[in-house]
Amino acid sequence: SSRQALEQARAAAEELEELKAVAKGLEEENAELRRQTRHMEKEQQSLCSRAEGLQEELLTEGQGLREQIQAQAARLADLEVSAGGHGGHGRCR
Secondary structure: OOOHHHHHHHHHHHHHHHHHHHHHHHHHHHHHHHHHHHHHHHHHHHHHHHHHHHHHHHHHHHHHHHHHHHHHHHHHHHHHHHOOOOEEEEEEE
């Protein structure tokens, strides 16, 4: 009766304290996961910026190489024309 009700109330209070402890643990874990997520998002943003920079560098380098190849091809064509004008003696055998 009243003793049983008191025991039930005590048991319920203990269970409530346990649930509060579990909830606090979950809140702390959640806060840590949020912190890790923010850190990873910043890291991802940094890596994306770096990748964009490297991609830009590669595009610039590729353009420079294309221009060098075109210049070399033009020089080679000039050399072939001038070698051809000397009766073909400029050719290697």
